[in-house]
């Protein structure tokens with residue numbers, strides 16, 4: 001195999017020459033297939049991530065609504081408690097009124113001024129209690145109105161958010177289906193490329209892809225592995241250029257290749 005050195009040591013093989021070599025050279029073909037597998041696996045990983053995040057969008061919205069519902073039920077409890085307090089104050093008020101009426105009747109039957117004045121003072125005290133209770137009831141009533149208003153507008157907000165959630169769920173369902181289709185298409189392509197490789201190479205690739213953050217095949221640029229960004233040795237570089245065997249990075253263990261030009265190994269999903 002002949003290598004053409006152009007552009008200093010950055011590019012070792014021109015795109016055209018590489019193309020011809022690729023067709024003739026099984027090693028380069030194997031690297032091409034591995035790069036396509038890598039490209040497919042990278043895309044699948046991204047799409048699986050997208051699917052996950054779309055799912056999170058729904059969960060986030062659901063959680064948000066649940067929180068609001070919890071707040072709403074707290075408001076409901078507050079309303080009940082204010083109602084209860086108003087009820088008990090109203091009872092107090094009624095009993096004060098009954099006591100005052102009773103004292104007034106007693107007043108008509110007293111014989112001395114002293115008794116009369118004592119009852120009058122007692123009535124005065126009860127009247128004062130009554131007015132304190134009335135003020136408290138008025139205060140609680142306006143508090144009740146205010147919470148009631150908040151409750152109603154909160155209820156509307158939740159209703160609105162539930163409509164939004166339904167719309168989001170529809171969108172996410174559609175997106176999920178699209179993503180699923182894309183993933184299945186890519187998996188079919190993956191099977192096609194995987195079948196082009198001998199079982200040893202495929203096993204090595206699969207092992208690397210599952211252990212090395214889903215990146216098993218990497219470029220060498222300026223003698224630097226683009227997987228771990230460590231320099232590769234001259235020996236590794238020579239092995240890469242000779243193109244006889246699969247070459248692995250001595251630092252991270254990934255499969256290495258030399259970038260040959262502008263060719264695009266991206267697999268088109270659509």
Ligand SMILES: [Zn+2]
Nearest residue numbers: 225228249252
């Ligand atoms: Zn490396």
